[in-house]
Amino acid sequence: MQFKLQHTDPGSKARAAEMITDHGSIKTPIFMPVGTVASVKGVHQRELREEIDPDIILGNTYHLYLRPKPEILQQAGGLHAFMGWDRNILTDSGGYQVYSLSGNRKIREEGVKFKSHIDGSTHMFTPERVMEIQRIIGADIIMAFDECTPYPCDYKYAERSMHMTHRWLERCITHLEKTPLLYDYSQTFFPIVQGSTYKDLRKQSAEYIAGVGAEGNAIGGLSVGEPAEEMYGMTEVVCDILPEDKPRYLMGVGTPINLLENIALGIDMFDCVMPTRNGRNGMLFTAEGTINIKNKKWENDFSAIDEHGPTFVDKEYSKAYLRHLFVANEYLGKQIATIHNLGFYLWLVREARNHILAGDFTPWKAKMVKQMDKRL
């Protein structure tokens, strides 16, 4: 993978860059739509490509491991071929889902034993196994197997967990070297900084991770319930340590405002279920603030959903029609809201990039944060 830093904002640590993999270019800052089980919920691949237009999407190793299972993905020739997506894919390591979805999991030095949230069957994820699974899924960027600590997390636990995550990282790297590529394109491995909300642990972890010399680095364990200010504090500490000439990925973040604030701190990559999940619940993000489309106030508002929005749904459907679909529990409503929200998120990171390149990111960000904080 190539990484070219293109411009740094004079008023902040925001950067515009380009990553190039065998599945094409990823212009950063980037937001990666979440395609949990080989589908961005309710969105056709064609709409994703042509309307939302991300250079990269995310798949979840935990979900893909359970369904359709690695055998099927391998027979298909990997996730790209299976789902019909020829741009970049990143897979997480499954760690987060094992902790959050599986009611019954035991974390040991060896790895994590867990029960499937679907049928209760027992499975074991080790750093080695997760590397093998990610080779089979075949994403362009694959993640280290880590422990994602909850919030709040006591210091002792966070420290022990961080050290285990570092030991697991060594096992991931060792095993990955022994596990050949399965398809005709390469995969890039990112390690993950942990350390909960403790600055000294974050610093220690960031130094450890930076020392590994990977082609890109991630920050995990944030956006798990801590106040935004604490998240920004951790991002700042970590970004100061992670190498400037490598992409930085903040996992699981966040609101549109979280994106801009973290871009200002030097983050290049994001993913989050918020635009899709909140969209399915009738919450729309716009440049002027958020909309709860179920509110009666939209009942006879026949104006376009978002007249400045980049996707076809923004102009082709009215707020009143979209509200009706939610009230009548018609799935098309969820489809429309999802496309709108993802379209907006991708527009937002493209705009951020344009303003970084133009040198006026900081004043633009200040204006946008103020606007987007409103409820319409």
Next chain:
Amino acid sequence: MQFKLQHTDPGSKARAAEMITDHGSIKTPIFMPVGTVASVKGVHQRELREEIDPDIILGNTYHLYLRPKPEILQQAGGLHAFMGWDRNILTDSGGYQVYSLSGNRKIREEGVKFKSHIDGSTHMFTPERVMEIQRIIGADIIMAFDECTPYPCDYKYAERSMHMTHRWLERCITHLEKTPLLYDYSQTFFPIVQGSTYKDLRKQSAEYIAGVGAEGNAIGGLSVGEPAEEMYGMTEVVCDILPEDKPRYLMGVGTPINLLENIALGIDMFDCVMPTRNGRNGMLFTAEGTINIKNKKWENDFSAIDEHGPTFVDKEYSKAYLRHLFVANEYLGKQIATIHNLGFYLWLVREARNHILAGDFTPWKAKMVKQMDKRL
């Protein structure tokens, strides 16, 4: 509305024709996708237009009356404007839903008192009220308010009900004349033949309906559980009586084979929830037979869903991927199956039309009926 008969099949009573309304041309035979509550479930209007390409869709008066309600539709300027569909729309009269969805309804000469299946609130549909509601919805073709008898239905009940449907028809016509158009295009009214599965009643009703001299005529009360042969028997009796120079619409029918058999008997128009509802349950209709995509046999079949299918989903997604979406309960699966099935239904009626025009409908139909009867 204009109706131009273009060609009649030498080997059957199948006809190719064209209807022209203020919202454009409808080439027949036609299948009308069902857009119950102002949405063909899971399908964007753009996909409907560009991929499935029907000249006309159907809306349900009962559902639209309850949600979004006539006031909202009137403020929007009618259903076309509300949902963003600029081709033809037909609305049923709400009769069928009142009988099938509302647990609690009382049928009287005056009309039908019923409880909403959504909130249990009490409402009254009379022939007059239903004409007013259909003026507000603003479909291009609107239907008489009738009683749709169940199957089986005893003779006495069927006879009494048929006479009431005829009396209601007079009230519909009288009231419609007094109810002005609300929008800048005209509406065409179709009366409905009833009579259950009794040939003498069907004959009597068809003669009554033909005598009204409407611009198009419908056959109701079929596809309610009777054997297909009984349905064809009734269609045949009725088509022999309904005028040849007016379109004939068989309501609520049916399977792909039902469509071809009824086209052969002189039917021009159809609607049915089968392609959409069965699609959402994982049943695909194809020219080579039906597919239950949930079956394990498709698990690693990476071939296109339907390599000869007319829509983008047919070639862009594999059977294994579609099966995975159904197994993982991902809504995109329902979206894909719906587009596939509607695309197939519309392809089927377009092909039927082409073969009628070419003069070889009968042998083509025989071949298709045999093929489509298979389970793949």
